[in-house]
Amino acid sequence: MVRAPERSTMGPWYERGPFGAAPEWVERVVAGDQPAGPRGRLGVLWFAVAGLAGVVGLFALAVVFAAVAAVAALQCVATWRQARTTQMRAVCAATAGFLPLAAAFGIALVGLVVLVAAMAAVAVAVVTDRGVSDGVDGRRPRVLVLAGIAVRCGIVPGLAAASAVLVARASGSAFFVLLVLISGYEVGDYLVGSGAGSRLEGPIAGMAAVMVLTFGVAVYQLAIFDTAAAWVFGAMVAVTAPLGPIVAATLVPSATAVGPAMRRLDSWLVTAPFWAWMLWDYLG
Numbered sequence: 516m517v518r519a520p521e522r523s524t525m526g527p528w529y530e531r532g533p534f535g536a537a538p539e540w541v542e543r544v545v546a547g548d549q550p551a552g553p554r555g556r557l558g559v560l561w562f563a564v565a566g567l568a569g570v571v572g573l574f575a576l577a578v579v580f581a582a583v584a585a586v587a588a589l590q591c592v593a594t595w596r597q598a599r600t601t602q603m604r605a606v607c608a609a610t611a612g613f614l615p616l617a618a619a620f621g622i623a624l625v626g627l628v629v630l631v632a633a634m635a636a637v638a639v640a641v642v643t644d645r646g647v648s649d650g651v652d653g654r655r656p657r658v659l660v661l662a663g664i665a666v667r668c669g670i671v672p673g674l675a676a677a678s679a680v681l682v683a684r685a686s687g688s689a690f691f692v693l694l695v696l697i698s699g700y701e702v703g704d705y706l707v708g709s710g711a712g713s714r715l716e717g718p719i720a721g722m723a724a725v726m727v728l729t730f731g732v733a734v735y736q737l738a739i740f741d742t743a744a745a746w747v748f749g750a751m752v753a754v755t756a757p758l759g760p761i762v763a764a765t766l767v768p769s770a771t772a773v774g775p776a777m778r779r780l781d782s783w784l785v786t787a788p789f790w791a792w793m794l795w796d797y798l799g
Contacts, residue, residue: 555705557775557778557779558698558701558702558705558779561583561779562694562698564579565579565580565694566691566694569683569687569690569691569694573619573680573683573684573687574619576619576679576680576683576690577615577616577618577619577680578615578616580615580676580677580679580680581611581612581613581614581615581616581676582612583676583776583779583780584611584612584614584615584672584673584675584676584776584780585608585609585611585612586608586774586776587611587672587774587776587777587779587780588607588608588610588611588612588668588669588672588673589604589607589608589776590774590775590776590777591607591667591668591672591766591767591774591777592604592607592664592665592668592669593774594767594768594769594772594774595664595668595767595768597643597660597661597664598643598661598664598665598668600639600642600643602639602642602643603639603640603643603661603664603665605639606632606635606636606639606665606669607665607668607669608669609632609635609669610628610632610635610636610665610669610670610673611668611669611670611672611673611676612673613628613632613673614628614629614632614670614673614674614676614677615673615676615677615679615680617677618676618677618678618680618681618684619680619684621684622681625674625677625681628673629670629674632666632669632670632673633666633670635665636662636665636666636669636670637658637662639661639662639665640658640659640660640661640662640664640665641658643661644657644658644661667765667766668766671762671766671784672766672777672780672784674788675759675780675783675784675787675788676780676783676787678783678787678788678790678791679693679783679787679791681791682787682790682791682794685791685794685795685798686738686739686794686798688737688738688739689738689739689740689790689794691738692732692737692738692740692748693748693752693786693787693790695728696725696728696729696732696749696752696756697752697756697782697783697786699721699724699725699727699728700721700722700724700725700752700753700756700757700782701721701756701782702721702724703717703720703721703722703723703724703725704717704718704720704721704757705717706720707719707720707721708720708721718757721756721757722753722754722756722757725749725752725753725756726749726750726753728749729745729746729748729749729750729752729753732745732749733745733746733749739797739798744797747793748790748793748794748797751786751789751790751793752786752790755785755786755789756782756785756786758784758785759780759781759782759783759784759785759786760773760781760782762781762784762785763777763778763780763781763784
């Protein structure tokens with residue numbers, strides 16, 4: 516069971532003041548980024564493993580992203596008390612794991628897996644709802660609520676991982692540029708944000724790091740990008756990468772409950788789908 520934090524981690528402005536405590540949704544969205552723990556070491560390890568998998572080949576990359584997405588789904592569904600059934604865990608992990616593997620074969624198979632996963636989420640929600648006894652208030656979880664948990668814990672991280680594989684499928688060199696830019700954002704965010712007094716300093720530092728790296732990509736026209744395209748794709752990372760942790764925080768009941776595996780994917784949640792979409796248009 517996830518324990519609620521004893522006090523706010525959002526700074527003085529969030530503490531109870533003359534207007535009372537901040538709304539719960541503010542804490543869910545903003546208070547999830549905790550710099551304590553082995554996050555830095557896990558980030559370096561994730562960069563090395565993802566980079567090595569990209570060098571080995573597309574299917575190795577798909578397996579790596581599938582494993583991380585499946586673990587992220589399991590950690591996500593474990594935070595929802597009403598969804599801790601074997602069936603719910605299985606469908607979330609299977610959805611998140613199969614999507615990156617399907618992406619290695621193309622976007623059509625990804626769409627088919629999403630469709631099947633949505634139907635499986637509803638079916639498992641019905642089974643789970645019937646198997647959960649009434650709570651203290653005499654009510655059981657609603658089917659749509661349980662299906663929504665299955666979708667958010669399975670499909671959302673799975674699509675992010677699948678989008679990364681689709682980028683690699685379209686262009687291996689473009690994937691490495693994306694990996695470097697996202698990693699640059701995470702390094703800047705972590706190094707500055709860990710000791711910052713404001714929640715904005717870390718993301719701003721991460722965005723600055725992305726633009727510095729984009730300058731190198733644009734000047735030397737690395738991978739498949741010309742100068743103009745490099746700035747467009749780099750700016751896209753700078754804008755969308757900070758949104759990923761916010762999305763990750765909304766997938767769980769409490770923003771502080773985001774698991775380590777989801778933290779490996781959080782910066783990819785918004786960026787990777789946009790990159791895949793824009794890359795198809797650029798190459799087309």
